[in-house]
Amino acid sequence: MILNFTKMHGLGNDFAVIDAINQSVALTSEQVQQLADRHFGIGFDQLLLVEAATTTTADFRYRIYNADGGEVAQCGNGARCFMQFVREQGLTDKAQLQVETASGPLQLVQQADGQISVDMGVPRLEPADIPFVAPVRERTYTLDVLDRQLEIAALSMGNPHAVLLVDDIETAPVASLGPAIENHPRFPERVNVGFMQIVNNDSIRLRVFERGAGETLACGSGACAAVVAGRLQEQLLESVKVILNGGELVVSWAGEGRPVLMTGPATTVYQGRIEL
Known part of the structure; x- marks a missing residue:
């Protein structure tokens, strides 16, 4: 062929x-x-x-x-x-x-x-729709990973995402935590893992360990998931510049029940x- x-x-x-x-x-x-x-x-x-x-x-x-x-x-x-x-x-x-x-x-x-x-459509926030094993929906969830307890956000942008807030993406343990969270049993279909550093309320830096691909230079759905997570935690404005290793995207989300818009x-x- x-x-x-x-x-x-x-x-x-x-x-x-x-x-x-x-x-x-x-x-x-x-x-x-x-x-x-x-x-x-x-x-x-x-x-x-x-x-x-x-x-x-x-x-x-x-x-x-x-x-x-x-x-x-x-x-x-x-x-x-x-x-x-x-x-x-x-x-x-x-x-x-x-x-x-x-x-x-x-x-x-x-x-x-x-x-x-x-x-990108309306984000899915209920655990069963992600899918993620949790009794009720919450802003963040505690996840036991590599003998540590992490606070993550979990949602779906048509594919499952976990978002972890970090102080500095340059030193974030993406290589170790990425695959461990990707394959965590509470994500039955595995998960894309975002490491988000908030620069200010309209700008973030992001690295993503993608399900089935490893860390990539950019992830559009991951950028959307990170902005949704930051908005739900009341740390970001409606329109946000997302700085990835490969370049920049603009992601906008007006809130629950509304679609996420991504431009790049x-x-x-x-x-x-x-x-x-």
């Missing part, structure tokens, strides 16, 4: 994007892992598939695979790359799209300045072909 692909990134969170409308694509988990290998494959954090919509209300279907081969329901940085890809490839000329995902519809908007905005860039690196 020969596949045409485009390598893209959103603030360094990198993707292989494949048009599965104009070519036949059927990948196993092992093949995704092979493609993700940075020495013997393309190399990426996630693989994105562009498929034909299955409903009359959507323009496309958007599917996401982590580097470990597992399919996931949401990727915010990938959504911006998805929008740029379908426009560059001539699959649409619309500046506003609705796409299907496993977690529900996403709205994507191409801004006049080249930035792309994503309506998408970059095309190159196009290629690979044989599996």
Whole structure:
């Protein structure tokens, strides 16, 4: 099987994007892992598939695979790359799209300045909807990890997130706590782990250890989750600059019952072909 692909990134969170409308694509988990290998494959954090919509209300279907081969329901940085890809490839000329995902519809908007905005939907805060094992919903939860008790926020942005407040992300123990929290038994579907440093009430710094991918240079849904967590803890304003290792996003959330809006860039690196 020969596949045409485009390598893209959103603030360094990198993707292989494949048009599965104009070519036949059927990948196993092992093949995704092979493609993700940075020495013997393309190399990426996630693989994105562009498929034909299955409903009359959507323009496309958007599917996401982590580097470990597992399919996931949401990727915010990938959504911006998805929008740029379908426009560059001539699959649409619309500046506003609705796409299907496993977690529900996403709205994507191409801004006049080249930035792309994503309506990430309403965050899910009830433990059963994350999913997270807890008797009742709380602002923060105590989690026993590596013989320590940590205070985390837990929520879903279409994928599960834990957010941990730290004094300095440069010295945060991402390499040790990231995988330990990701695989904690209270997160039955594993979890993305955000380490958030609050700079002031409209600016944060963030590192994210992504489920199935490890630490990445940026995580769009993680940025959204961090802002929601900070807003619920009454430490952040409605619109927040999120500074990640790969660059900056702007995330806005008006409060409970309202969708989270994320705006940032998408970059095309190159196009290629690979044989599996």
